[in-house]
Amino acid sequence: MFERIILSSQPSPQRRTSSPLPRFLIPAAWISFVLNVLIIATGGAVRLTGSGLGCSEWPLCTPDSFVPTEELGIHGLIEFGNRTISGPLLIAALIVLILSIKIRNERKDLFVLSIIITALILLQAVVGGFVVWEGLKAVLVGFHYTVSLIIVCIAAAYLVRAYSGPGPYVRDVPKGFAITSHVMTLFMAIVIVMGVITTGNGPHSGDENVIRDGFDATLLSHLHAWPGYITLALLVVLIAWAFQRDLRPLKWLLTLLIVMVVQILVGVFQARSGLPPVAVGVHMVLASLTAATMTVTIMKLKKPLALDASAAPAKTL
Numbered sequence: 001m002f003e004r005i006i007l008s009s010q011p012s013p014q015r016r017t018s019s020p021l022p023r024f025l026i027p028a029a030w031i032s033f034v035l036n037v038l039i040i041a042t043g044g045a046v047r048l049t050g051s052g053l054g055c056s057e058w059p060l061c062t063p064d065s066f067v068p069t070e071e072l073g074i075h076g077l078i079e080f081g082n083r084t085i086s087g088p089l090l091i092a093a094l095i096v097l098i099l100s101i102k103i104r105n106e107r108k109d110l111f112v113l114s115i116i117i118t119a120l121i122l123l124q125a126v127v128g129g130f131v132v133w134e135g136l137k138a139v140l141v142g143f144h145y146t147v148s149l150i151i152v153c154i155a156a157a158y159l160v161r162a163y164s165g166p167g168p169y170v171r172d173v174p175k176g177f178a179i180t181s182h183v184m185t186l187f188m189a190i191v192i193v194m195g196v197i198t199t200g201n202g203p204h205s206g207d208e209n210v211i212r213d214g215f216d217a218t219l220l221s222h223l224h225a226w227p228g229y230i231t232l233a234l235l236v237v238l239i240a241w242a243f244q245r246d247l248r249p250l251k252w253l254l255t256l257l258i259v260m261v262v263q264i265l266v267g268v269f270q271a272r273s274g275l276p277p278v279a280v281g282v283h284m285v286l287a288s289l290t291a292a293t294m295t296v297t298i299m300k301l302k303k304p305l306a307l308d309a310s311a312a313p314a315k316t317l
Contacts, residue, residue: 021107021162022099029162032092032117033155037288039089040148042082044284048277052136054079058129086125093118096158107166113158120151142196149192149288156292160299163317169302172248177241178301181249184234187227188294192287194224199280221271228267232260249300256293263290 046052054068054075055061061068061080068076097114104111124147131140171178198220235257242250263286270279296317 022102025096025099025110026159026162028092028095028099029155029159032089032096033152033159033292035085035089035092036148036152036155037285037292039082039085040145040152040288041281041285042078042085043145043148044281046079046082047141048281049075049078051075051078052141053132055083055132058132083128086121086128090118090121090125093121107161109161109167110158113154113161117151117154117158120147120154123147124151142199145284146192146196149291152288152292153295156295157299160296160317164299165304167304169304171301172303173242173301174245174247177238177245177247180234180238180241181298181301184231184238185294185298187231187234188291190227191224191231192291194220194227195283195287198224199284225267225271228260228264232264235260248303249297252293252297252300256290256297259286259290259293262286 046054051074054072054077057063060066061076061083062072068080093114097118100107100111100114124144127140127144127147131137131144134140173181235253239250239253239257241247242253263283266279266283266286270276270283273279
């Protein structure tokens, strides 16, 4: 997915130097990104196995125990396993934040993004508590998932900026291409929101005793699919445009096409197969990866002004 290239320096009236990134910043940022995707997968497992109330309390698992007891069975282990990932996830985010503080003067963009990621992770912990306390209310569960997806996108944006170097950034595609790309992003956002609402009114509530009383899930599934097809059509147009003009985002547009086609196929399969839990879980994880790929694609609409050759990053996404 990612290729390494040597960036060439170009003359620029706004040439600027940049200190090298801390040694472990990039690996820590990758770990943070992977863990944020992983917690979506484990959160999906909690919901799809009916383990949402496997631990009846928060932050404790039971009123008298931090860890699940034998009486809670597999559901307690699954729910506690999901909670356990929050620890390493927060540690990774804090490491990225601390390393970003060291370069905050030269890389304010990375510093700000690391603050946002850490703050959202802390928010997620609080939201997770309310999800348990309120008996897995659909609105809270949907919000919980959406915030995780946003964190994945911001973590992807952090990686793009870390590899690309400091700004300022300038548009590197025709204006019409940029506008079309942002319209595609809007429809992608609609797809995700409708997907969250559709799942919230479907059979996988997170616990067998939680009943969803809302909109018709079949109708919602169509409302979820239609903007997805519009997004795909816009993506095909952008790929043809980028191929003809040899535009910078072409590689990521093709990557997005692959991810989206797989996502659509999984969505069609789950809809026609009675929403099997594994397919729904894969669909949830792919949604986060699709959104992350979209984020990278949009960020590739711009390029940084040239750096001194000695300060330019050796690799890029």
